[in-house]
Every structure is written in structure tokens, then in C-alpha cells.
Amino acid sequence: MRRDGKIYQRLDMSGYKEISDFVLKYDYCCGCGVCAGVCPQDALQIRFNESGEYRPYLVGSCTDCGLCSMVCPFVNGNPDEDDIGCMHFAGVSGTKHTSETGYYLSCLMGHSTVDGHQKNGASGGMATWMLETLLRLGEVERVACVRPRSGGHPLFEFVICQNIKEVRACSRSSYYPVEISSIVRQILSDRKRYAVIGLPCVCKALRLCAQANPRLRDRVKYILGLTCGHGLSSHFSEYVFGMAGGKPCELHALSFRVKSVQRCLAECGTVLVGRNAEGEYERQITWSQGVWPLFKNRYFTPLACDLCDDVFAECADATFMDAWLPEYARDREGHSIVLIRNPAIRSILQEHVRIGCALAPIDVGRVVQSQKGALRCKRAELPVRMEIFRRLINACIPRRSHVPGRSVGFVQRLLVEAQWRIARRSSTEWRQADRRIDTFRQRTRYLERHLLWLNCFMMIRRSPLSAIKKMVRKVCKLLPM
Numbered sequence: 307m308r309r310d311g312k313i314y315q316r317l318d319m320s321g322y323k324e325i326s327d328f329v330l331k332y333d334y335c336c337g338c339g340v341c342a343g344v345c346p347q348d349a350l351q352i353r354f355n356e357s358g359e360y361r362p363y364l365v366g367s368c369t370d371c372g373l374c375s376m377v378c379p380f381v382n383g384n385p386d387e388d389d390i391g392c393m394h395f396a397g398v399s400g401t402k403h404t405s406e407t408g409y410y411l412s413c414l415m416g417h418s419t420v421d422g423h424q425k426n427g428a429s430g431g432m433a434t435w436m437l438e439t440l441l442r443l444g445e446v447e448r449v450a451c452v453r454p455r456s457g458g459h460p461l462f463e464f465v466i467c468q469n470i471k472e473v474r475a476c477s478r479s480s481y482y483p484v485e486i487s488s489i490v491r492q493i494l495s496d497r498k499r500y501a502v503i504g505l506p507c508v509c510k511a512l513r514l515c516a517q518a519n520p521r522l523r524d525r526v527k528y529i530l531g532l533t534c535g536h537g538l539s540s541h542f543s544e545y546v547f548g549m550a551g552g553k554p555c556e557l558h559a560l561s562f563r564v565k566s567v568q569r570c571l572a573e574c575g576t577v578l579v580g581r582n583a584e585g586e587y588e589r590q591i592t593w594s595q596g597v598w599p600l601f602k603n604r605y606f607t608p609l610a611c612d613l614c615d616d617v618f619a620e621c622a623d624a625t626f627m628d629a630w631l632p633e634y635a636r637d638r639e640g641h642s643i644v645l646i647r648n649p650a651i652r653s654i655l656q657e658h659v660r661i662g663c664a665l666a667p668i669d670v671g672r673v674v675q676s677q678k679g680a681l682r683c684k685r686a687e688l689p690v691r692m693e694i695f696r697r698l699i700n701a702c703i704p705r706r707s708h709v710p711g712r713s714v715g716f717v718q719r720l721l722v723e724a725q726w727r728i729a730r731r732s733s734t735e736w737r738q739a740d741r742r743i744d745t746f747r748q749r750t751r752y753l754e755r756h757l758l759w760l761n762c763f764m765m766i767r768r769s770p771l772s773a774i775k776k777m778v779r780k781v782c783k784l785l786p787m
Contacts, residue, residue: 343490408620531619
């Protein structure tokens with residue numbers, strides 16, 4: 307297949323065979339669930355696998371209609387983020403483009419002034435404000451977003467909200483796998499106008515689904531995105547609960563990024579609830595108490611996330627993100643950045659900017675700077691992970707829009723390879739350790755020590771004095787008492 311002067315490989319497969327013999331065989335699946343939702347025979351069901359990741363399973367009769375492979379964001383030959391962005395946004399007057407953000411009309415930064423949005427939201431509450439405004443103006447009749455569950459596993463799920471109160475219950479982040487198959491089925495059977503908010507892979511799958519199914523294209527009026535560094539399996543939450551002093555098998559509910567007036571946003575807390583025969587009990591832990599190193603070093607990261615390059619949800623009508631900028635390093639409430647691609651979203655913000663939110667323009671360069679960590683992982687380090695994958699598995703890699711020509715330095719390459727081993731081994735070791743945190747740490751100590759020395763070396767290169775102090779503290783923690 308030739309597109310824009312480039313040649314891409316289209317596998318000689320179709321329908322579920324392409325999903326099973328390519329996406330599932332090599333573990334490229336991101337678990338979004340759109341393939342199961344669009345299947346006209348309801349032949350696919352999304353369930354957790356043993357690694358705590360969602361996967362489609364064939365449970366019915368497949369007629370090989372090909373819809374599942376047409377909507378999969380990891381099937382070769384399907385349009386990529388640049389293709390989809392060009393199709394939907396390139397023709398809009400005033401649209402600009404960067405390799406990092408894709409197409410965009412304008413960029414704004416600020417926060418919602420509606421009571422409770424900023425306090426209960428992941429950052430400045432602008433995503434919640436936008437969803438509520440779309441409902442209030444009658445632009446949409448339903449909103450699909452992620453809400454925590456209190457009934458045990460799974461701990462988060464996509465739900466359909468019909469009013470503002472229901473939207474506000476979905477305002478925090480969820481570092482947990484979710485799938486949207488049931489929502490897609492309801493949209494296809496319901497004559498309502500919808501707005502859907504999700505991670506980049508969900509946004510791309512919905513765009514592909516809209517191309518293949520006119521009913522979904524007519525009913526999903528807005529697709530809103532969230533920036534993403536990488537996803538996590540359900541084992542991440544279990545491990546964090548164990549770190550906080552709970553029993554991983556008893557995890558019943560949790561809330562991420564709980565804000566406090568005593569802590570800056572980067573030090574936000576996680577509240578976890580366990581349930582046993584004696585009743586419910588609560589544990590709390592902050593990101594600096596061990597959660598951030600888990601995330602940074604890519605523990606429990608699915609393979610699909612290690613081979614993804616979309617940070618800014620380039621297929622979405624607007625993307626919402628945290629303002630991770632130096633001047634907001636000690637921010638306790640949080641600020642949002644909004645990257646706008648759809649002129650209708652821009653008009654709503656311009657007309658209602660004084661009703662419940664405080665926003666100001668921000669340069670796209672600052673937007674890119676705010677997500678420099680995610681961009682380093684998903685762009686600069688991507689060639690190293692692709693090279694590792696080719697070396698280990700002789701298979702065709704799903705094509706990516708942005709693979710940089712330059713690679714990283716030697717030490718950074720070693721760090722990426724160590725993180726790759728952590729990502730691939732952590733779920734297996736967690737399962738084999740029978741979810742016992744001490745056993746897991748013993749089984750992964752050799753990987754942890756390797757990562758420690760590489761991270762220390764990188765810190766010494768950047769800032770010798772402060773790095774030496776941090777290195778001494780980390781090494782002392784590993785020494786036996």
C-alpha cells in the first residue's frame with residue numbers, strides 16, 4: 307500500500323484472522339474494545355488476560371466481515387494519526403501542524419472556576435467543564451467517559467452520563483485499563499448525539515470505526531482526547547495497594563491523584579480501599595512514596611504502549627492535559643492545557659470562556675514542553691524499543707507516524723533496554739509471586755538494581771551534586787539492615 311510516497315506492508319489477511327494472527331499473536335493489542343463493540347455478530351468479547359490487560363476473545367460465529375480489523379489502531383495498512391488528522395482537520399482555515407502535536411487550531415491554558423472542578427479534577431478541571439458545557443448547550447445528549455467502580459475488579463469502567471452530576475463523578479484520572487465495547491454497542495443502537503473522551507488509542511479506534519460505520523459517525527459528534535505517556539495493566543494498582551500496606555487480593559476501590567492543600571500536584575495522593583471479612587479498610591500513598599518510580603520505569607506497561615508514538619491524541623477534536631511547566635511545579639490546584647482542532651470546540655470556548663473558566667492563549671512550543679517527558683519516551687526512545695522487538699521477534703511492526711531518525715545516547719539506550727525488560731517481566735513475575743510484594747521484589751531485584759545504577763549515572767551527568775545525594779539515599783535503601 308502506498309500513501310504519501312511511502313510504502314507500507316499490508317498483511318495478506320482480513321477480518322478476525324488479521325486480529326488473531328497479527329495483533330494478538332504479537333501482543334500489539336491495546337485493549338480498547340472497539341473491535342468487539344462494532345462486531346455485528348457480537349462474536350467478540352473483551353476480557354482480562356493473565357497479565358491484567360484487556361484482550362478480545364472469539365466467543366461466537368465470525369462471518370469474516372472485516373470490521374474488527376478495519377477499526378483496530380494497530381493493524382498495518384489502516385490510516386495512521388497523520389492520515390486521520392489530515393482528513394478531519396487539515397482543511398480547516400487557520401489550522402497549523404507540528405510533528406509533536408499533529409494538527410491544531412489554537413492552544414489555551416487555564417482552569418475551570420466552577421466549584422469543585424479544579425479541586426476534584428485531574429488538573430485544572432477543563433475536561434470536566436467542556437463535557438458539562440456540551441451537555442448544557444445541547445450539543446450532545448450523552449457523554450461517554452471513565453468512572454471508578456466500588457464493586458471490586460475491574461476498578462474503572464466506561465459509562466454513559468446523561469447529566470452534569472454523573473459527569474462530575476468521572477473527573478479524576480484512572481491509571482487502569484478500560485475498554486469501550488459496551489459503549490460502542492449502545493451508541494450504535496441509540497439515536498442520540500454523543501461526546502466521548504479517552505486516551506489516544508481509543509480516539510484513533512473511534513475515528514477508524516466512524517469511517518467504517520456511518521451510524522457511529524453520525525452519532526458521535528465530538529471525540530475528546532487526553533495526553534498519554536503509557537498505559538498500565540491492572541497489576542499496577544494491585545502492587546501500589548501492596549506498597550501502601552494492603553493485601554493486593556483485597557483491593558476493592560481506589561482514587562488516583564487526590565489533591566491536598568499540603569502537597570503540590572506532583573505529590574498528589576492515591577486513596578485505596580480494601581475489603582476483607584472484617585469489612586473495608588483504607589490506605590493512602592503519594593507518588594513520591596514509590597509510585598512514581600514504578601510509572602517512570604514502566605512497570606506493568608503493555609507492549610502496545612511501548613510501540614505507540616501518539617502523545618497528544620492527534621485524532622481528537624480537542625486534547626486536554628496537565629500544565630507540567632516549571633512555573634507550576636508547586637501548584638496545588640492544577641492547570642489544564644487545551645489543544646483545539648475542531649472549530650466548533652474553539653467557538654464554544656470563545657463564547658463561554660467567561661462562564662466558568664479562566665483561559666489564556668499559550669504558545670504551542672510551551673504545550674510541547676509541558677509533555678516533554680512523554681515525548682521523550684514515545685518519540686526519542688521509540689526506535690530503541692522497535693529495534694529490541696525486531697531483534698527478539700522477527701515480525702512486522704505496526705507502522706508509526708513519527709519515528710525519529712536520530713536515536714538516543716549509549717547510556718540512555720541501556721536504560722531503555724532495562725525498562726523494556728521491566729515492562730515485559732513485571733506482570734509475569736507478579737503473577738508467579740502470587741501477588742506477594744516481598745516475593746515480587748526479590749524476583750525483580752536484579753532488574754531494579756540495574757535500573758538504579760543507570761538512573762544514577764544519568765543524574766550525575768545532568769547535575770552532579772544533587773545526583774550524588776539522591777544516589778546515596780537510593781543505594782542505602784537497597785542495603786540490608
